[in-house]
Amino acid sequence: xxxxxxxxxxxxxxxxxxxxxxxxxxxxxxxxxxxxxxxxxxxxxxxxxxxxxxxxxxxxxxxxxxxxxxxxxxxxxxxxxxxxxxxxxxxxxxxxxxxxxxxxxxxxxxxxxxxxxxxxxxxxxxxxxxxxxxxxxxxxxxxxxxxxxxxxxxxxxxxxxxxxxxxxxxxxxxxxxxxxxxxxxxxxxxxxxxxxxxxxxxxxxxxxxxxxxxxxxxxxxxxxxxxxxxxxxxxxxxxxxxxxxxxxxxxxxxxxxxxxxxxxxxxxxxxxxxxxxxxxxxxxxxxxxxxxxxxxxxxxxxxxxxxxxxxxxxxxxxxxxxxxxxxxxxxxxxxxxxxxxxxxxxxxxxxxxxxxxxxxxxxxxxxxxxxxxxxxxxxxxxxxxxxxxxxxxxxxxxxxxxxxxxxxxxxxxxxxxxxxxxxxxxxxxxxxxxxxxxxxxxxxxxxxxxxxxxxxxxxx
Ligand code: URP
Ligand code: ZN
Ligand code: ZN
Numbered sequence: 104x105x106x107x108x109x110x111x112x113x114x115x116x117x118x119x120x121x122x123x124x125x126x127x128x129x130x131x132x133x134x135x136x137x138x139x140x141x142x143x144x145x146x147x148x149x150x151x152x153x154x155x156x157x158x159x160x161x162x163x164x165x166x167x168x169x170x171x172x173x174x175x176x177x178x179x180x181x182x183x184x185x186x187x188x189x190x191x192x193x194x195x196x197x198x199x200x201x202x203x204x205x206x207x208x209x210x211x212x213x214x215x216x217x218x219x220x221x222x223x224x225x226x227x228x229x230x231x232x233x234x235x236x237x238x239x240x241x242x243x244x245x246x247x248x249x250x251x252x253x254x255x256x257x258x259x260x261x262x263x264x265x266x267x268x269x270x271x272x273x274x275x276x277x278x279x280x281x282x283x284x285x286x287x288x289x290x291x292x293x294x295x296x297x298x299x300x301x302x303x304x305x306x307x308x309x310x311x312x313x314x315x316x317x318x319x320x321x322x323x324x325x326x327x328x329x330x331x332x333x334x335x336x337x338x339x340x341x342x343x344x345x346x347x348x349x350x351x352x353x354x355x356x357x358x359x360x361x362x363x364x365x366x367x368x369x370x371x372x373x374x375x376x377x378x379x380x381x382x383x384x385x386x387x388x389x390x391x392x393x394x395x396x397x398x399x400x401x402x403x404x405x406x407x408x409x410x411x412x413x414x415x416x417x418x419x420x421x422x423x424x425x426x427x428x429x430x431x432x433x434x435x436x437x438x439x440x441x442x443x444x445x446x447x448x449x450x451x452x453x454x455x456x457x458x459x460x461x462x463x464x465x466x467x468x469x470x471x472x473x474x475x476x477x478x479x480x481x482x483x484x485x486x487x488x489x490x491x492x493x494x495x496x497x498x499x500x501x502x503x504x505x506x507x508x509x510x511x512x513x514x515x516x517x518x519x520x521x522x523x524x525x526x527x528x529x530x531x532x533x534x535x536x537x538x539x540x541x542x543x544x545x546x547x548x549x550x551x552x553x554x555x556x557x558x559x560x561x562x563x
Contacts, residue, residue, distance in 0.1 A: 104132065104142040105536055111148025111497060113487050115155070116468035124153060126493040129536035134489060144538065146531050148497045154467045155485050156190025156221075156494035156534060157448050158474040161340055161364065161415035164194055165214045169260075169438040170429065174420045177218035178549045179514035180444055184418075185220055185539045185547065186512050188448040188529040190494035191484055191555070193224040195252055197261070200231050204239045208248060212554055219552030220545075221494070221534040224480070226283060228252040230260075232267040240271075241278040247556025249280045249479045252340065255322045256287035256314075256390060269329050276335035279559030281362075281477065283338045286322035286347060287314055287391055296435050307384030308377035310434040311392035319391050320346025327354045327361050336360035336562060338477065341417045343369040343391040345401040352410045360562050362477060364413035365402050367443055367450045368393060372519055385427040386517055388437040389417065403460045406469060412477065412563070414451055414469045418444035420515035442515045446506055446523075448496070453525030456500075479557035493536035502528040512545075 106126040113122045113134070125133030125142065164180040166173045175183065177194075184192060196211035198204065204227055211225050227248050229236060240251070253268055254261040263271075268284070275282050295313040299305075304312070323339055327350055330337035339351060342363045354361035368389065373396035377384035387393050405411040419440025421427050430437030448470055455461040461469070475485025483492050506523040508516060532540035539547040 104140060106144045106146060106533065106538070107138055107142035108146045108148050108153055108495065108497060111151050111153035113154070114152050114463055114467050115487055116464050116472045119464065124487065124495070126533070126536045129493055131487065131489055131491050131493050134487060146497060146538070150499065150501065151530055152463065152498045152500060153487065154496055154498065155471045155487055156496055156532065157188045157470045158480065158484060159184060159189050159192045159416050159418070159444060159447065160413060160474045160478055161417045162192045162194045162444055163419035163440060166195070166197065166419065168419070168440070171421055171426045171438045173440060174422050174426065175418070175444070175514045177215040177223070178220070179512070180418065181220045181223070181552060182545055183445040183512040185532050185534065185545065187445040188496040188498065188532055189444065190221045190532065190534040191223065191480065193226055193478060195228050196225045197228045198230050202231070204236060204243045208243060208246060215552070215554065217550040220539060220547045220549055221552045222555045223552055224555045224557050226250040226252050228254065228261065229271055230254065230263065232263060232271060237270060237274050240274045240280065244278045244280050244559065249557045249559050250283055251275055251280055252283040252285065254285040255326060256285055256289040256292060258289040258293040262289040265325070265329055268326065269333050272330050272333035272335040272337065276333065281336060281338050281560040283340050284326045285341070286319055286326050286339055288318040288322045291318050300433060300435065305433050307382065307388055307434050307437060310388045310437065311374055311377050314390060314392050316344040316346040316394060319344055320350060323347040324350040327351070327359070330361070331359060336362065339363040341366050341391060342411065344394045344398045348401055348405050348410065352405070355410055363411050364415045365406070365411050366415055366417050367447055368441060368519060370399055370402055371450060371454060382428065382431055385430060385437050386423055386519055387441060388427065388434065388439055389419070389441045390439045407461050407465065412469070412473045414447065415474070416443035416447050418442055420513060422516045424516055441519050442513045443519070445511050445513050446518070446520055449504065449525055449528050450520065452527040457526060473563055476561055476563045479559060479561065480555065481561070493533055495533045496529050497531040498527065499530045500527045502526065502530065504528050
């Protein structure tokens with residue numbers, strides 16, 4: 104046996120039990136109350152939980168966007184993620200104008216190759232729909248891309264119209280792929296941005312004013328209605344507010360397969376952050392923007408009840424100095440996005456489990472198991488069972504920490520959570536049956552991550 108994890112408490116969405124775990128050739132080969140045989144390496148999990156590695160379904164590594172490029176590449180980004188207990192990501196390959204899906208996928212594979220330290224997959228964002236692209240969707244599914252993102256925002260750049268969304272939904276459903284939607288009304292936002300700039304309202308907080316919650320609620324409702332007309336399920340990304348949650352809830356109550364994720368920033372930070380002194384509000388310029396804190400309780404309730412099924416990060420880091428400051432005189436020039444890949448599990452464990460908003464089992468479900476099921480990675484990933492990939496976190500619920508940009512590993516000069524104090528952090532992180540992180544040290548090798556061909560969607 105290569106590795107034996109002893110004395111831990113295994114957590115899955117349904118079970119909590121004491122067990123040892125045996126690992127060989129990258130797979131879990133035994134889960135038993137006591138494993139007596141020897142192993143090359145023994146990981147002591149006394150006092151710790153052992154659960155499947157975090158899966159982050161929404162990251163943007165090395166992504167060209169708004170005249171800049173996100174500051175983490177697949178090496179720095181996956182190393183940072185691993186420090187925080189994430190062992191698999193699904194990143195977005197963004198289709199360029201006139202570009203085939205094959206070319207898009209190959210370009211993103213090349214970005215990750217030789218760099219990623221754990222397994223990864225890709226969604227493709229379709230931004231320029233033609234008949235040829237529609238015909239290519241089943242081929243991309245055969246290559247393991249079983250989810251596609253579409254944008255109803257970023258007018259003039261990534262945004263598509265309702266007709267294109269309808270066609271993509273129909274084709275993807277036939278091909279067994281799930282459509283993900285960035286739901287904000289891009290036409291209205293475009294007009295609001297122009298209005299605000301005409302009034303010389305240029306500070307970062309006006310980014311949030313230009314993207315009101317109603318614009319997200321409207322687009323979420325519209326996307327779901329279009330999905331209903333297409334007879335296809337839909338997955339709403341980075342849902343931030345009650346207006347959008349209400350639409351998802353209503354659809355689900357009517358038995359329609361609408362799914363949604365939220366992100367730590369929408370559960371912890373708020374509009375108030377835009378009012379930090381000077382240009383600091385730019386650190387939180389992302390889309391959708393941070394909302395009034397009254398939304399937090401609704402989102403937590405949605406996570407507990409099952410109306411929200413996934414917590415991802417939307418990690419899209421830009422340095423405060425040299426990137427965010429492009430928009431010093433005009434909020435619309437601030438690259439949209441914020442870092443978070445490293446801190447997702449710790450933040451959600453502390454805010455969710457320690458504060459008794461969700462159980463530890465639900466926590467594992469939200470950060471690992473349901474993402475794996477919805478996006479074709481299960482049961483190889485997202486669970487602790489014989490035959491699954493040995494992607495595991497030994498998590499010490501008592502370990503205290505303070506989040507700081509200077510001790511984080513993300514390649515970005517700030518964190519939105521500077522000074523945040525919490526309890527519960529990874530002690531050891533294992534990916535592909537190898538110890539990747541031990542007591543804060545990275546022991547892996549860039550390039551050891553593999554591209555994962557995902558299976559067609561499985562609705563949960
Ligand atoms: O502000 C954000 N969210 N940037 C990344 C692109 C996106 O919309 O997901
Ligand atoms: Zn988006
Ligand atoms: Zn995103």
